[in-house]
Amino acid sequence: MQLMSSNSALERTVNKVLSEKESDLIAQIDSAYHESMNNLESSRESIESEYERIIDSAKKQAENLKRQIIGSTRLNARNKQLLLVEGAVNEVFEKAKLAMRSVGRDENYKQLMNRLVDEGLSAIGNDNMIIECNKTDTELVKKLTAFTDRQKKIKLALSEKPIDVIGGVRVRSADLTLTYDGTLDSRIERLKPLIRKSIVQMLRGES
Amino acid sequence: MSETVGIEYTKVAEIKGPLMIIDGITKASFDELVEIESTDGERRLGKVLEVGNGKAVVQVFEGTTGLAISGTKAKFLGKTMTMPVSQELLGRVFDGLGRPNDSLPDPVADRFIDVNGEPMNPERREYPTSFIQTGVSVIDGMLTLVRGQKLPIFSGSGMPHNILAAQIARQASVVGTKEDFAVVFAAIGVQYSEAQYFKRSLEESGALRRSVLFLNLADDPAIERIITPRVALTVAEYLAFDLGMHVLAILTDMTNYAEALREISAAREEVPGRKGYPGYLYTDLANNYERAGRIKGKNGSVTQVPILSMPADDITHPIPDLTGYITEGQIVLGRDLFRKGIYPSVNVLMSLSRLMKDGVGEGKTRADHMEVGNQLYDAYSRAQEVRALAEIVGKAGLTGVDLKYLEAGDLFEKHFLKQNQDENRTLEETLGRAWEVLSSLPEGELTKIKEKNVRQYYKGKQ
Numbered sequence: 103m104q105l106m107s108s109n110s111a112l113e114r115t116v117n118k119v120l121s122e123k124e125s126d127l128i129a130q131i132d133s134a135y136h137e138s139m140n141n142l143e144s145s146r147e148s149i150e151s152e153y154e155r156i157i158d159s160a161k162k163q164a165e166n167l168k169r170q171i172i173g174s175t176r177l178n179a180r181n182k183q184l185l186l187v188e189g190a191v192n193e194v195f196e197k198a199k200l201a202m203r204s205v206g207r208d209e210n211y212k213q214l215m216n217r218l219v220d221e222g223l224s225a226i227g228n229d230n231m232i233i234e235c236n237k238t239d240t241e242l243v244k245k246l247t248a249f250t251d252r253q254k255k256i257k258l259a260l261s262e263k264p265i266d267v268i269g270g271v272r273v274r275s276a277d278l279t280l281t282y283d284g285t286l287d288s289r290i291e292r293l294k295p296l297i298r299k300s301i302v303q304m305l306r307g308e309s
Numbered sequence: 310m311s312e313t314v315g316i317e318y319t320k321v322a323e324i325k326g327p328l329m330i331i332d333g334i335t336k337a338s339f340d341e342l343v344e345i346e347s348t349d350g351e352r353r354l355g356k357v358l359e360v361g362n363g364k365a366v367v368q369v370f371e372g373t374t375g376l377a378i379s380g381t382k383a384k385f386l387g388k389t390m391t392m393p394v395s396q397e398l399l400g401r402v403f404d405g406l407g408r409p410n411d412s413l414p415d416p417v418a419d420r421f422i423d424v425n426g427e428p429m430n431p432e433r434r435e436y437p438t439s440f441i442q443t444g445v446s447v448i449d450g451m452l453t454l455v456r457g458q459k460l461p462i463f464s465g466s467g468m469p470h471n472i473l474a475a476q477i478a479r480q481a482s483v484v485g486t487k488e489d490f491a492v493v494f495a496a497i498g499v500q501y502s503e504a505q506y507f508k509r510s511l512e513e514s515g516a517l518r519r520s521v522l523f524l525n526l527a528d529d530p531a532i533e534r535i536i537t538p539r540v541a542l543t544v545a546e547y548l549a550f551d552l553g554m555h556v557l558a559i560l561t562d563m564t565n566y567a568e569a570l571r572e573i574s575a576a577r578e579e580v581p582g583r584k585g586y587p588g589y590l591y592t593d594l595a596n597n598y599e600r601a602g603r604i605k606g607k608n609g610s611v612t613q614v615p616i617l618s619m620p621a622d623d624i625t626h627p628i629p630d631l632t633g634y635i636t637e638g639q640i641v642l643g644r645d646l647f648r649k650g651i652y653p654s655v656n657v658l659m660s661l662s663r664l665m666k667d668g669v670g671e672g673k674t675r676a677d678h679m680e681v682g683n684q685l686y687d688a689y690s691r692a693q694e695v696r697a698l699a700e701i702v703g704k705a706g707l708t709g710v711d712l713k714y715l716e717a718g719d720l721f722e723k724h725f726l727k728q729n730q731d732e733n734r735t736l737e738e739t740l741g742r743a744w745e746v747l748s749s750l751p752e753g754e755l756t757k758i759k760e761k762n763v764r765q766y767y768k769g770k771q
Contacts, residue, residue: 162367162733166514171516177400180518181413182396188414225316227335279333281317281382295393302417 110260191301195294202268202286207242215239215271216246218284224254230276237264240267243271315344317384322364324376326576327532329355329367330720331383337355337365340425345369348380354406355383358392358577368573370406372530389425392549393418395411399491399715400518402508405537406526407544417532422547424539428598435603440668441557441612444480444733445473447655447726451682452640455668456483456555457603459613461563463629465622466643471503472730473642473653474561478507478512480733481557488608489554492520495541497534498565500527521548527565542600542611547675549609558601561616567594567628583627591631596761602758626660638663652729674736677762681743684757685721692718710751717749726732744768 103240173258205211223231240260247258257276270285290297320331329345337733343355353376359366367383369376392407402411407424409415420575437457443449454460464470478492496504504524511517521544538560545558558559560566567586573585580644582588600645601613615636619629622644633639669678692714699707699715707715725742728734734742747755747770755763 157400170513170515173518174512177518179410180400184413191414219563225336279318280319281319281384283317283384295415295421296417299419300416 114185187302187305190305191298194301195297196291199268199290207238211269212242212246215242215269218271219243219246219273222271222282222284223258224272226275226283227281228275229255232259232261232274234261234263234265234272234274234277236267236269237267238291239271310378315385315387317382319380320374320381320614321381321383322349323522324373324378327369327372327530327573328358328576329369329373329376329381329565331365331367332363332364334360334363334385337385337549342388342390343367344384344386346382346384347376347377351375352700354390357385358573366577367537368532370530370533370536371570372532375532377675380430384487384527389423390536391421392424392543393421394544395419396548396552398521398544398548400520402522402524403540405523405529405533405540407523407536407540410516410524413655420547424536424543425538426543426546426596428596428599429602429604433605435605436667437603437610437612438663438667438673439610440484440674440736441555442480442482442484442736443477444735445476445653446720446728446734446739446742447653447657448640449734449736450678450739451657451665451685451727452638452655452660452662453665453669453674453678453682454481454585454612454614455611455664456612457601458638458662458664459598459601459615459636459639460587460638460662460664461618461629461632462614462640462642464616464618464630465625465644466618466620468618468642468644468647468654469652470616470642471506473563474614475507475510476653476730477614478559479510480555481693483555484736489552490519491548491556492516493523493541493545493548493556494520494560495525495558495560497525497537497560497562498527498529498531498568499524499562517583523760531569531572532670534566535573538563538566538597538615542613546600549611550604550759553608554611557612557614559614559616560597563594563615563617563632564620564628566752567617568598588625589632590627590769594628595635598632613618618630627633638665646722646726649722651722652730653726653728656727657686657726658693661683675740677758678736680758681740681747682760684747684755685725685743686713687720687757688717688747688754710754713750713754715744720749729771740766 138264219233222233233247234241244260247260267285267287272285273282274280316336318331318333320332321329323330337357337360339357341357343357345353345355353369355367355369355372356382357365358368375419382655393416395416399417401413404410435457437455439456441454441456443454449453452460462470462473478494481490481492483490484591494507496507504526507524508522511520511522523537523541525534540560540561545556548554549556567590570593571586575585579587582590598613598615601611603610611617615632617628620626624641638661641656641659642654643659646656648652665682666679670676695707695711696718697716698711704712717721725746744766745768748767750769752763752767752769755767
């Protein structure tokens, strides 16, 4: 009888311990489960935000790359066009200069030369000057200087050495300290940017 | 362009430093352009500084090295220095005098503009009120650049001002408008490697096609530096007021410009002012800086970011000192931050954008922008004080709030201020980062921000 009751007490104790342990374990499992779920949830959030960050950064990089490629391609194309246009402009210039060399010395040219001589003499303003011109214009310049009353006031000499220019004159003081370059070459060079603009407009069909 | 042909003189009386004195002058005018031809046919440019008593003092841009008194010719061109301008300038690289430096031909000009410029009529000036985004958090968030403003960067030798300049040039944009934006970049007396960096940086980012570069290298004649900012600003004005673009003109390094002025002044034996700089340094700098602005009735704007390196980091040096009088604020780079490896090393406590208040806020950027900027300034200032205190009493002697400020200061430097050289942050991102810094403080400390903005953006513990 005594043995039976002690067995039953033992059994109750064991059951109680087991039940307590079971509850503990279940609570621990529950807690671990919840912890894991929370970890998973927070990891998911951080993974998602990391994923979004990577995608955003890739999109930005792709956008930059696209902009860079488009930008440099447009720029290269524009630069090639500039070089081509410049080549054509230079060709036009060369041809124009050749044409000017062979142009006839008509009345208009005489008037131009007269104006250039006047400008040169007044710019230098000395009483002893030298005029230089190319071989073709030598006779014309001789006439222009001889038939004016300039010779009465100043000493004017035509240089014996012709200069290699398209046209126009170069006036110098006799001591060679002052020079006025009224040659067509220097004028063309000076006005080149304006002439270039007109040629480019013509080439592009803008005028 | 004038058709008149100038007179060539051969009587060189004296060559003194960068100056050449020509004798027997009958016709010459102030600022007139002069073409110098050396005995071996090399041509250089110069301009008339003084004329009288049959003499003319000519400043030779490319220097006088190699020029002889006998045999050198000086042709007075009868015009002042002009820059050919057209839209074709965009995407081009020029030297300090505005000559092509990219193996391409001279630009076909729409107009030829005198590089000396004309002062903007104060009556026609329009107050700057629109934001320019640079993509650099500390500038956009706290030292906002406004279209038409002149905001210099004060730096020191060896500091990354040129990297910052290139980053601004690459990233700057006007947000929320379809108006055209362009960058005119003038490098004045920079090293070859730096010039190559600027060029490559703009090419690789695709920003070159909306930029015009003027590169005056350190080994180019110093006198050329006098012209570089003038040429650059002439182009900027054309793009802005003729073509209606919003132009950001970056001039680096203006200290080299002032050195060139000093060199000429010394050669002319003028009475020196502070540290040997000429007495007219202030006027001269103002002539350049005051070319920034907006004009009533015109769409475009010229915004200037001149960069100057302060000799010995001395902010009282005449160049930063006088610059500060003329410009509308300043961005100061700090050596302490630079040593800590923080880029951009902007010392916000010494920096200020005077026009920020007019260019930010609701309808322009975001309603909380100005308040956030002020609060960040306040928090960082307090953090610096707490840092100093902690060095004396130790962290243990600080209050809980002090420790929060310490944390906010660190977060400000690492999360807001620090940025990669190729990182282009949007304003939203910048303000988001600013709120992350402010959210590390107790809510009650945010006294400069309206409650509704705190409720909307504050992420800290209530």
